[in-house]
Amino acid sequence: MSQHQILSTEPKPFVKWAGGKRQLITEIDRHIPKEFGTYFEPFLGGGAVLFHLLGKNSGMKCKVSDLNSDLVLAYVTIRDKLDDLISSLENHSKNYNKNPDSYYYGIRESEPKDQIDKVSRLLFLNRTCFNGLYRVNSKGKFNVPLGRYSNPNIVNEENLTTVSHILQSKKIQINCRDFSAVLTDAKKGDFVYFDPPYQPVSDTANFTSYTNRDFTYKDLENLVQVSEKLSDKGCKVLHSNSNSKDVRELFSKDWKVIEVSANRSINSDSAKRTGQKELLIKNY
Numbered sequence: 549m550s551q552h553q554i555l556s557t558e559p560k561p562f563v564k565w566a567g568g569k570r571q572l573i574t575e576i577d578r579h580i581p582k583e584f585g586t587y588f589e590p591f592l593g594g595g596a597v598l599f600h601l602l603g604k605n606s607g608m609k610c611k612v613s614d615l616n617s618d619l620v621l622a623y624v625t626i627r628d629k630l631d632d633l634i635s636s637l638e639n640h641s642k643n644y645n646k647n648p649d650s651y652y653y654g655i656r657e658s659e660p661k662d663q664i665d666k667v668s669r670l671l672f673l674n675r676t677c678f679n680g681l682y683r684v685n686s687k688g689k690f691n692v693p694l695g696r697y698s699n700p701n702i703v704n705e706e707n708l709t710t711v712s713h714i715l716q717s718k719k720i721q722i723n724c725r726d727f728s729a730v731l732t733d734a735k736k737g738d739f740v741y742f743d744p745p746y747q748p749v750s751d752t753a754n755f756t757s758y759t760n761r762d763f764t765y766k767d768l769e770n771l772v773q774v775s776e777k778l779s780d781k782g783c784k785v786l787h788s789n790s791n792s793k794d795v796r797e798l799f800s801k802d803w804k805v806i807e808v809s810a811n812r813s814i815n816s817d818s819a820k821r822t823g824q825k826e827l828l829i830k831n832y
């Protein structure tokens with residue numbers, strides 16, 4: 549347990565993540581089943597839905613995962629080594645304030661091996677980079693330029709402390725694994741929320757670089773098959789995805805498709821930020 553004070557504020561995502569669900573949380577909440585066994589979130593990202601649910605019920609049993617190993621390491625480090633992490637972030641904050649530009653690019657180029665240094669680098673870059681967007685190139689290297697923030701909250705100790713405390717629950721498991729692994733441990737009555745990298749609605753709207761491996765149409769087909777199998781087992785399954793033809797066509801008539809309005813702030817083209825519809829798809 550961390551020596552930091554335990555706060556009673558609601559936990560929030562500790563990273564701004566592309567496709568983050570904070571703006572859609574009210575819509576999503578309406579479709580969360582009233583009762584379920586274990587909560588599964590196999591495309592965890594910034595965990596907007598997980599933290600929302602834990603804010604309402606911190607004793608909830610859950611198994612959450614993501615394929616991005618740097619991100620999963622961040623969750624585990626916040627849970628287990630908060631004090632060291634906060635000291636490292638304070639150090640980043642001090643150095644950044646002396647010379648934001650050169651410090652940012654120096655850290656962006658660095659490749660720390662130490663666990664604390666790795667995670668504090670990810671959180672520091674997430675707080676200070678352009679649009680708070682996690683994006684890596686084909687070599688897996690973070691390649692976002694410096695953002696324009698006058699006073700970024702690099703340490704954010706209050707939320708990290710709340711998140712650390714809540715993640716220490718023995719009922720929460722966090723793993724780095726492919727989404728399909730959910731099939732091995734989800735059982736009848738469990739609830740699975742899938743929020744994969746979205747299917748592009750047009751060729752130019754492609755945004756799938758969370759890891760250095762793209763989420764392809766084949767992956768989406770596989771995801772739909774996994775979902776059908778979960779359905780057969782008696783799991784409640786909810787999906788988020790783009791309002792694309794591919795997505796609508798792949799789900800059979802057994803699934804309910806609900807259109808919701810999205811107002812995405814992570815999109816480099818501000819014209820594309822407004823008025824888009826997204827889909828929620830569920831089997832209950």
Ligand SMILES: C[S@@+](CC[C@H](N)C(=O)[O-])C[C@H]1O[C@@H](n2cnc3c(N)ncnc32)[C@H](O)[C@@H]1O
Pocket residue numbers: 561565566567568569570590591592593594595596597613614615616725726727728743744745746758759763
């Ligand atoms: C749309 S984001 C999830 C956003 C999240 N709901 C939030 O509120 O921040 C999709 C996530 O899926 C992860 N991912 C991509 N391919 C995956 C795979 N094959 N299995 C598991 N996770 C994957 C990415 O690393 C990314 O974090």
